[in-house]
Amino acid sequence: MLREILIIVIKKFIHQFASPKTYFYQVNRIYPWLLYISLAIYLTAIVWGLFFTPKDFVQGNSYRIIYFHVPASFIAQSLYAAMSISSLVYLVWKVKLAAYLSRSIAPVGATITFIALVSGSIWGIPTWGTWWEWDARITSTLILFIMYLGLISLHNSFNNFDKADKLFAYLSIIGFVQIPIIKKSVDWWSSLHQPASITLTEKPAIDAAMLYPLFMAMIGFSGLIACLVILSSKVQIYKREKTKNWIKNYV
Amino acid sequence: MKVKQSLKHELIKLLKKTRAWLGPILVFILIMVAYPLTVELTNQSLADAFFPVLFISCLMVMMLATEGIFLEDYEDGSLEHLLITGGSIYQSVFIKILVHWCFIGIPVSIFGSLFNIGAGNTAYSSILLLPSLLVSTYIFLILFCFGNSLSLTKGSVLGTLITMPLLLPMLVILGKLTTAIMFNINYFGFLILLFGILSIIMFIFPAIISKIIKTHLE
Amino acid sequence: MQNSLLIKADNLSYKINESKLFSGISFALNNNEALHIMGSNGSGKSTLIRILGGISEPSKGNVTKKENLTISYLGHKNALKSYLSVRDNLDLLDLMDNKQIDNLLSKFDLTNKLDVTLGNLSFGQQKKIALLRIFINEADLILLDEPFVGLDIEMCEILSDHLNKKVEEGSGLIFTSHIASGIRANNFNLD
């Protein structure tokens, strides 16, 4: 009995706060704060990382690309996870907003994955002497990129948005299987790529002086990407809810 | 609907359409025959390069075999009819994939391991190859069916783009399997891994595919 | 036979991409009743049939059905394979083992067509074969989408007579058609 009441309350809560309208107004309020604070953090981290950290013993100064590459590849995967989770929310609870969100994450994710790949390739030239290697980590990031492209083109090829949303959700959940493979691939298969610099469970493999700016860069970059996702989701809401009254009033 | 009826239906549909099952097998044999002709080198290099060619041609043949696998039933209204009259799409999809594997996957696997001897590898490696080919053709079929169901009415370009990322990890495993067979190390580990993958996706994917098809019918 | 509720539509509405196709449709169908859904092209007749059949989800409202309701259905697509022979097609529909099949085939003038590839038959003949399932399968509810398209007058009469008989025997019938038919039914206008 209590459980049923709880479920009803939660459902009400979700439908109240997950309405595109509420989301839209809330997001508009936090957007400028988020943008400027994360921009400040990111720029500080980059300046710190590029000019004030000591140079790496083995890789020389080229290691400074880490401050761009690592946050980007981390975000590329996290965005995919976020997209799958919100797809799952859409399929289970039929929350429209979740579908908008997962659709709007896809182009951002594709961009970030692309620049992660490119920066990785450029980093590879001075350190490994090759810009591309068919090793597991790089290949799986490429897979991630193709996955994003596939999702976007799948959604774009249907005129009926409801159908497109559902198919998108199914594909992104199935593609989620890729994420653990990407995460673990470095450990499973011997490769050129170094193991992850930072893990939650173990002591970081790099020096503290290099680590702090890296953490800062990650936080700042996440904030920036969150801003991009917000913008992208606003595009989706404008596109999909354009017949609704509240949005006409808003504009 | 009873399983036996579904089986009968899928058998009629596949067998009476000769090009649907004979075509892929013939293409496979053609690749296997044509490939040694294009390699004008010693027998040894032929044997070395055989496995990648074999796996890729298996992949391509399975892609051919699943081309428009649900499209026909979708367009003539059979799926709609099945759903409204209370049939199970899960069962129909499961059996459809199984029947396709029996009539395309099994012959291709057998021919593949026969051609393996022809390429200069040992008969023992052929015996090792056969079960892994049987399993991997089934996995390929399921994955291509998934891609095809998503891009049901939108053609094979989209389907391929969607399926490719799912296939690449599978190809990596097959690449590792090649070394395992060549040097006979940890072969059964990989075989068990393949069986594990198959046993999971064999039952889950038809359910997802049937959900996707229902979405298309809406 | 006493009246029992077969299917009930409650305030159905359907929209594609936020544009409304129809809204506020309610009706109930008992057995021994027939319902003729009318409407202009694009008014959502087929969609309504598909919603009743349980394929499409209505955007609002819901459909309640009798428990274990069996449905016999023919959409505007025939669900036949043009590359198979007529016999194989009937096999696919599990009609070939039925006792009535020979009788019906000779009534429809199709006995000598059994081994002909379906694609070589005319549109009307194909439609007759597709309709065989309606004549043979026993079901609580018969759902038909444009059953009279492509049929000659004689066949139209046979079909109407059969459907009338079925309704009298206790089935429910819902069909769409843009022509007046010989079926005794309540009319329901979508426009």
Place this chain on the structure above:
Amino acid sequence: MSNLAFNSISDALIMDGHGVFVWLVSLIFLVAISLSFKIFNSLIKKYKSQIR
């Protein structure tokens, strides 16, 4: 914060010959991120004007 890693501006630009790569990557990031902000903003403007 540690000390400055480079003695002069030209040192910081060249970075022992690795400067090309580091600055190329930073340029790519700058362009990609600002371009995506710009694209999304212009899309929002477009849809807004459509609704009006």
